[in-house]
Amino acid sequence: PEVISVREFAEKLGVEPTQLLQDLIALGKFVAINQPIDFETAAKLAEKYGKVAKLEGEEELESLEKELEETPDREEDLKPRPPIITVMGHVDHGKTTLLDYIRNTRVAEKEAGGITQHIGASVVEVDTSEGRKTLVFLDTPGHEAFTAMRARGAQVTDIAVLVVAADDGVMPQTIEAINHAKAAGVPIIVAINKIDKPGANPERVKQELTQHGLIPEDWGGDTIMVPVSARTGEGVDELLEMIALQAELMELKANPDKPARGVVLEAKLDKKRGPVATLLVQTGTLKVGDAIVAGLYAGKVRAMFDDKGNSVKEAGPSMPVEVLGLDGVPLAGDKFYVVKDEKTARKIAEKRQELARESALEKEKRVSLEELFSQM
Ligand code: GTP
Numbered sequence: 001p002e003v004i005s006v007r008e009f010a011e012k013l014g015v016e017p018t019q020l021l022q023d024l025i026a027l028g029k030f031v032a033i034n035q036p037i038d039f040e041t042a043a044k045l046a047e048k049y050g051k052v053a054k055l056e057g058e059e060e061l062e063s064l065e066k067e068l069e070e071t072p073d074r075e076e077d078l079k080p081r082p083p084i085i086t087v088m089g090h091v092d093h094g095k096t097t098l099l100d101y102i103r104n105t106r107v108a109e110k111e112a113g114g115i116t117q118h119i120g121a122s123v124v125e126v127d128t129s130e131g132r133k134t135l136v137f138l139d140t141p142g143h144e145a146f147t148a149m150r151a152r153g154a155q156v157t158d159i160a161v162l163v164v165a166a167d168d169g170v171m172p173q174t175i176e177a178i179n180h181a182k183a184a185g186v187p188i189i190v191a192i193n194k195i196d197k198p199g200a201n202p203e204r205v206k207q208e209l210t211q212h213g214l215i216p217e218d219w220g221g222d223t224i225m226v227p228v229s230a231r232t233g234e235g236v237d238e239l240l241e242m243i244a245l246q247a248e249l250m251e252l253k254a255n256p257d258k259p260a261r262g263v264v265l266e267a268k269l270d271k272k273r274g275p276v277a278t279l280l281v282q283t284g285t286l287k288v289g290d291a292i293v294a295g296l297y298a299g300k301v302r303a304m305f306d307d308k309g310n311s312v313k314e315a316g317p318s319m320p321v322e323v324l325g326l327d328g329v330p331l332a333g334d335k336f337y338v339v340k341d342e343k344t345a346r347k348i349a350e351k352r353q354e355l356a357r358e359s360a361l362e363k364e365k366r367v368s369l370e371e372l373f374s375q376m
């Protein structure tokens with residue numbers, strides 16, 4: 001990392017070095033004029049003088065990343081896109097089983113310990129009174145992935161389906177899910193599940209939910225709550241109808257005719273295939289052969305697979321796809337972008353890695369300094 005002395009830094013800020021020394025003392029730092037200051041301190045001082053301290057290379061990266069800036073879409077280029085629905089709720093309340101019923105699969109049975117470990121994305125076609133609709137569902141392991149994404153500023157959900165088991169009622173993760181959805185400003189539709197069970201008490205669930213600000217429509221509130229059984233399928237059609245209606249109201253749109261951008265849902269290292277990333281396209285169309293940057297990594301889309309494992313050449317807005325060809329494993333919630341060529345992608349990724357290393361080093365240095373002081 002770049003080392004800058006008090007004198008040099010004062011010059012950059014356009015203040016007298018003696019003034020800077022006083023500021024440093026105010027921060028509890030006693031350094032001489034020719035001694036270096038750490039980045040964190042420099043950042044604080046810069047802020048005081050209305051400037052922003054940057055790590056070496058940051059500016060260069062910023063100019064490279066200009067390429068990634070989104071050009072606003074013209075209204076006439078926007079086309080309807082499917083809604084992205086995140087299924088949330090307390091552990092074992094039946095999220096995966098509900099999705100299994102909807103897409104006619106048996107994922108829940110095959111899961112280790114019956115616990116969802118990763119985000120499953122599924123695309124389903126449903127017949128509603130509004131006609132045939134495409135819905136994109138994200139199954140979450142508890143709500144951790146959702147939190148990870150939100151922590152990185154990625155918001156992918158249009159509608160949250162909150163699954164509450166009617167024999168168990170509102171539980172801690174139910175409340176967390178409600179809070180997450182509310183914080184994200186996402187409409188919530190409640191699926192009161194397991195109504196086939198002898199101990200099921202949907203009315204009690206409604207009662208409990210009102211204590212968390214979700215008032216059912218039939219009690220004069222505005223939250224849709226549908227009693228369902230993921231096992232027998234009872235109520236599921238009505239739930240899908242409600243989701244489709246909600247989506248219709250939202251008039252979700254995106255421009256499919258431009259380079260894709262979106263979010264990494266999850267990624268892993270596959271022994272045979274290398275890094276495999278599940279990407280959710282938010283705008284534009286992702287194509288095989290596209291050069292992409294995802295988080296700290298770059299690559300070229302070598303192959304793409306849809307949620308059913310079919311090889312596809314293109315993926316438009318709202319579509320989740322598994323992508324091969326990245327040179328590393330990005331994090332859930334990282335953004336991805338198509339850039340003009342692989343070279344540009346690599347340059348951006350390299351710069352990002354460099355900066356990530358630098359700030360990690362800065363953090364390390366800070367820690368060791370603190371340790372030093374605590375030992376004195
Ligand atoms: P996590 O992924 O661990 O958070 O759980 P989950 O919410 O995905 O629950 P999952 O679908 O794995 O279901 C948990 C258990 O409840 C399984 O044994 C399911 O068979 C059962 N189950 C789910 N829905 C119903 C239902 O409607 N009725 C009955 N009787 N059992 C259900």
Ligand code: MG
Nearest residue numbers: 095096115116
């Ligand atoms: Mg599950």
